[in-house]
Amino acid sequence: MSTAMPLPPAVENYLRKILIERAHPLLLSFDAGWHLQSTQGDAGFYAIDITDPERGVRELQDLFIWLPLDSDQDIPFVELASGRSAHVHLIVDDSGFHVLLLDAEEARTRERTQQQLGNEVALADHQKSKAIGKLKDIRSELERQRENLEEANALKNALIATLSHEFRTP
Amino acid sequence: MTVQAHKVCMLGDFGVGKTSLVARLVRSTFSEKYLTTIGVKVDSKEVALPGREPLKLVIWDIAGRSALDALGMHYLRGAAALLLVADGMREGSLSSALNLLMQSRSLLPDALVALAVNKLDLVERWEVAPATLAELRRSLPVFETSALSGDGVEAAFADFAARLAS
Numbered sequence: 001m002s003t004a005m006p007l008p009p010a011v012e013n014y015l016r017k018i019l020i021e022r023a024h025p026l027l028l029s030f031d032a033g034w035h036l037q038s039t040q041g042d043a044g045f046y047a048i049d050i051t052d053p054e055r056g057v058r059e060l061q062d063l064f065i066w067l068p069l070d071s072d073q074d075i076p077f078v079e080l081a082s083g084r085s086a087h088v089h090l091i092v093d094d095s096g097f098h099v100l101l102l103d104a105e106e107a108r109t110r111e112r113t114q115q116q117l118g119n120e121v122a123l124a125d126h127q128k129s130k131a132i133g134k135l136k137d138i139r140s141e142l143e144r145q146r147e148n149l150e151e152a153n154a155l156k157n158a159l160i161a162t163l164s165h166e167f168r169t170p
Numbered sequence: 171m172t173v174q175a176h177k178v179c180m181l182g183d184f185g186v187g188k189t190s191l192v193a194r195l196v197r198s199t200f201s202e203k204y205l206t207t208i209g210v211k212v213d214s215k216e217v218a219l220p221g222r223e224p225l226k227l228v229i230w231d232i233a234g235r236s237a238l239d240a241l242g243m244h245y246l247r248g249a250a251a252l253l254l255v256a257d258g259m260r261e262g263s264l265s266s267a268l269n270l271l272m273q274s275r276s277l278l279p280d281a282l283v284a285l286a287v288n289k290l291d292l293v294e295r296w297e298v299a300p301a302t303l304a305e306l307r308r309s310l311p312v313f314e315t316s317a318l319s320g321d322g323v324e325a326a327f328a329d330f331a332a333r334l335a336s
Contacts (some may be wrong), residue, residue: 062212062228075234076241077209085209108208117207119234121183122245123204126260165202 024103031096034061034071046101047082063088069097077104077111115150173216175246176227176334181274182255183266184234185225187288190317191255192231196325207233210245217331221275226329227251236266238273246274251282251330256288258296258314282333283310286326290316 007015026041028050036057039050065074073090075140080086085108089100180188186331189207193199196213211231212311218224230243246252252274254267264287285306287298308310311329315322 056216061215062175063177065228066250067293075210075245079207079209079211097176104209112206113206115184115233119206120204126262145281 003032007127013101022103022106026101028057028060028101029093029096030057030099037096041101045103046080046084048080048101054083060088064090081107171225173230174335175214176250176330177230178227178251178253178330179230180234180253181232181248181267181270183236183257183260183263186234186255186260186263186267187315187317188234188255189210189231190290190324191253191286191315191323192229193319194315194320194323196229198320207231209233215327217282217328218276219331219335222335225239225335227327227331227334230302236262236269238270243274243277245279246323249281250334252278253283253326253330254283254285256285256287256298257296258289258299259292261297264302266299271331278299284320284326284329285310286315287312288315288317290314290321291318 024042024045026039026043026046026048028039028043029037031037034057036115037082039132043056050165059081062089063071063078065092067073069090070092072092075088078086078088079110085104086101089102091098180192184206185204189205189211191199192211192213193201196215211234212228214226214228216224216271218225230245230249233255233308235242236244252271254271256264256267267285274281287303289296303312303314313322313326313329315326317323
């Protein structure tokens with residue numbers, strides 16, 4: 001089968017539809033000075049307030065600070081102010097650039113579930129190792145005190161034995 | 171007036187308190203619940219400087235790792251400063267922070283660096299010895315911080331702001 005063969009139009013349309021539905025694309029088009037020119041998609045889905053460019057756009061601007069705006073950029077898994085996670089892309093165009101947001105919430109939740117568990121186990125293991133270390137120290141200290149007591153007891157017994165002998169044989 | 175903005179990246183192992191430090195600085199909040207960061211969360215804080223224009227720190231709270239992978243390096247691009255974060259109760263997290271610094275140097279040779287040794291409120295349980303911190307202070311600024319109480323947090327970021335402005 002040739003890999004270059006185009007997909008049947010019905011399949012391509014179906015794929016486009018479900019991918020767009022899942023990705024919730026939001027496209028914000030800017031001129032070179034970060035002035036918003038147009039938007040396509042649901043800005044409300046990402047809780048980005050495009051009616052207040054100072055606030056809404058600033059959040060996006062901060063992502064590309066000190067990065068060249070004359071080449072395409074992508075920043076995966078960005079947690080937005082709303083708490084929602086998005087893959088953020090900057091796509092350069094003749095008249096400026098576009099910022100494209102694609103929903104990453106489902107992938108982030110999946111990843112977080114796995115990592116959270118692993119990290120919590122690692123932190124608990126560290127606590128356990130510390131507790132075991134402390135118990136070993138306590139046990140060593142108790143052992144040392146027991147040896148000291150035994151030594152003192154042996155000395156005491158030897159002393160009593162000597163004294164008893166002396167009492168018996170004045 | 172446009173405020174000069176600089177990107178600051180938080181780098182450190184998981185569970186050291188990077189997200190909590192940012193929450194303390196930006197929102198004056200603290201949560202006991204540990205929630206691992208996936209990807210990156212970007213916040214900003216305007217810092218007033220005596221006799222100068224204020225400066226904006228754009229703080230990138232990057233998911234905790236003991237080593238930087240390709241994605242971690244990707245997030246660092248354009249950073250002017252790196253705040254390394256270690257947990258005073260986990261000596262291994264200090265080694266991780268220093269390892270992350272060495273890795274990031276290939277991409278950001280000139281970025282400002284400081285170390286925050288976090289969880290100062292639990293200092294009686296620290297594994298990191300004062301002598302170790304004294305030795306580190308000879309090569310980079312070290313701040314003992316508590317995201318819970320706020321101790322040392324503003325100072326760490328104010329130090330960056332002052333150095334970035336000069």
